[in-house]
Amino acid sequence: xxxxxxxxxxxxxxxxxxxxxxxxxxxxxxxxxxxxxxxxxxxxxxxxxxxxxxxxxxxxxxxxxxxxxxxxxxxxxxxxxxxxxxxxxxxxxxxxxxxxxxxxxxxxxxxxxxxxxxxxxxxxxxxxxxxxxxxxxxxxxxxxxxxxxxxxxxxxxxxxxxxxxxxxxxxxxxxxxxxxxxxxxxxxxxxxxxxx
Amino acid sequence: xxxxxxxxxxxxxxxxxxxxxxxxxxxxxxxxxxxxxxxxxxxxxxxxxxxxxxxxxxxxxxxxxxxxxxxxxxxxxxxxxxxxxxxxxxxxxxxxxxxxxxxxxxxxxxxxxxxxxxxxxxxxxxxxxxxxxxxxxxxxxxxxxxxxxxxxxxxxxxxxxxxxxxxxxxxxxxxxxxxxxxxxxxxxxxxxxxxx
DNA sequence: AGTTATATATACAGGTCTGTATAGTGTCAA
DNA sequence: TTGACACTATACAGACCTGTATATATAACT
Numbered sequence: 001x002x003x004x005x006x007x008x009x010x011x012x013x014x015x016x017x018x019x020x021x022x023x024x025x026x027x028x029x030x031x032x033x034x035x036x037x038x039x040x041x042x043x044x045x046x047x048x049x050x051x052x053x054x055x056x057x058x059x060x061x062x063x064x065x066x067x068x069x070x071x072x073x074x075x076x077x078x079x080x081x082x083x084x085x086x087x088x089x090x091x092x093x094x095x096x097x098x099x100x101x102x103x104x105x106x107x108x109x110x111x112x113x114x115x116x117x118x119x120x121x122x123x124x125x126x127x128x129x130x131x132x133x134x135x136x137x138x139x140x141x142x143x144x145x146x147x148x149x150x151x152x153x154x155x156x157x158x159x160x161x162x163x164x165x166x167x168x169x170x171x172x173x174x175x176x177x178x179x180x181x182x183x184x185x186x187x188x189x190x191x192x193x194x195x196x
Numbered sequence: 197x198x199x200x201x202x203x204x205x206x207x208x209x210x211x212x213x214x215x216x217x218x219x220x221x222x223x224x225x226x227x228x229x230x231x232x233x234x235x236x237x238x239x240x241x242x243x244x245x246x247x248x249x250x251x252x253x254x255x256x257x258x259x260x261x262x263x264x265x266x267x268x269x270x271x272x273x274x275x276x277x278x279x280x281x282x283x284x285x286x287x288x289x290x291x292x293x294x295x296x297x298x299x300x301x302x303x304x305x306x307x308x309x310x311x312x313x314x315x316x317x318x319x320x321x322x323x324x325x326x327x328x329x330x331x332x333x334x335x336x337x338x339x340x341x342x343x344x345x346x347x348x349x350x351x352x353x354x355x356x357x358x359x360x361x362x363x364x365x366x367x368x369x370x371x372x373x374x375x376x377x378x379x380x381x382x383x384x385x386x387x388x389x390x391x392x
Numbered sequence: 393a394g395t396t397a398t399a400t401a402t403a404c405a406g407g408t409c410t411g412t413a414t415a416g417t418g419t420c421a422a
Numbered sequence: 423t424t425g426a427c428a429c430t431a432t433a434c435a436g437a438c439c440t441g442t443a444t445a446t447a448t449a450a451c452t
Contacts, residue, residue: 011428011429025313026313027225027310027311027313029223029225029226029311030225030311032408032409032410033409033410033411034408034409034410042429042430043429043430043431043432044411044412044430044431044432045412045413045429045430045431046428046429046430048410048411048412049428049429052411053410053411054409054410054411105313106310109366110306110310110362110365110366111310113362113365113366114223114302114306114307114310114311114365115223115226115310115311117221117222117223117301124366127366128366128367131363131366131367135372152375152378155372155374155375156356156375156376156378156379156382158359158363158372159355159356159359159360159362159363159372159373159375159376159379160352160355160356160359160379161359162358162359162362162363163354163355163356163357163358163359163362164355165362166306166309166355166358166359166361166362167327167354167355167358169306169309169310170305170306170309170320170323170324170327171324171327176331176351176354176355177355178351179348179351179352179355180352180355182348182352183352183355183356183383186352186382186383186386186387187379187382187383190382190386191382207398207399228438228439228440229439229440229441230438230439230440238399238400239399239400239401239402240400240401240402240441240442241399241400241401241442241443242398242399242400244440244441244442245398245399248441249440249441250439250440250441
């Protein structure tokens with residue numbers, strides 16, 4: 001049998017799209033199910049069919065956000081080809097550009113960790129997973145680029161990246177997040193062998 | 197007339213202390229007035245006498261948090277004496293130590309900005325004010341230390357500091373926030389004239 | 393003793409929240 | 423035509439939220 005009819009998947013998509021915007025802009029606790037129902041144009045029972053609880057919806061949103069992040073990540077480093085050193089430069093140019101875009105409101109995983117302090121909550125757990133993935137990916141790139149201590153470099157770079165997202169959330173598109181490129185470049189220049 | 201009797205000020209203090217812990221741990225929206233009333237041991241009407249609305253209580257909390265931060269700041273740079281260059285080193289050793297302490301749960305102004313996205317909300321406004329003060333203070337120190345571009349250096353350092361607080365909130369006391377000292381030192385070494 | 397200010401206890405109004413219950417509509421396929 | 427399925431519309435339960443109303447107790451100062 002066809003497992004999804006046309007209407008079924010679009011309703012779910014519509015709910016998730018609406019919830020994403022609302023969660024990202026207003027925070028998880030500030031957005032009620034009723035608001036998502038109204039703005040998505042579906043019936044409440046349809047929402048609860050696809051997402052049995054609000055937490056389930058939050059989890060679906062965060063999982064999709066994680067995938068979106070890695071799509072963005074790949075695209076940001078793509079111009080640098082296969083050279084990890086250049087990829088890291090390109091990445092932090094991408095971060096600055098992202099934070100300068102008007103629709104950027106910081107990192108949703110930061111907000112999830114703050115909104116759900118308990119480590120048991122799936123929101124906090126997914127936020128942690130996301131940051132661990134970021135650390136691992138940065139470590140890998142740093143190692144490929146020849147860093148003597150790739151773990152340390154990756155951790156320092158993630159500090160800058162998260163700092164940039166904080167700045168973006170607080171100050172908007174004209175924040176000091178623009179300095180992330182320069183700061184990352186200095187860390188890279190000091191801890192990587194020179195570009196050949 | 198004496199404007200405050202003994203009991204009056206301790207009740208207000210008790211309310212503010214309790215609210216501080218709860219807001220910092222659980223977030224602003226997650227904590228209800230009734231919870232603060234219960235845990236502080238005062239009557240609800242007493243709370244509303246000192247703080248006519250929850251927003252007023254939040255404002256009082258954030259203003260006191262700002263003062264606490266600058267107390268901590270002064271104490272963190274005190275061992276470095278009057279030398280701005282050494283003060284900046286000491287500051288970021290202090291940030292790493294703070295983030296490594298078990299009671300650290302990140303920066304409450306980050307949480308305020310995320311919880312209250314509207315720039316009109318006093319919570320967001322106070323968060324912005326706090327970060328602007330931090331930028332200005334760092335710029336001043338960078339200038340005193342002889343930085344050719346003190347604004348840029350201050351902005352880069354604030355990225356690191358906020359990144360460290362994010363790490364602390366997410367990962368707890370054993371986070372990559374420890375790398376903030378090393379990263380800041382590299383930025384300082386590159387952008388300040390050498391220590392005499 | 394009497395006045396005033398401070399704090400308590402408790403109940404409640406009116407709103408919002410998550411999640412459920414119920415009944416009905418429209419569509420597609422056998 | 424019948425039945426299965428996705429979706430809609432609406433009402434509601436039960437909890438929690440902010441803020442107020444009311445009546446009372448306590449303590450200090452005159």
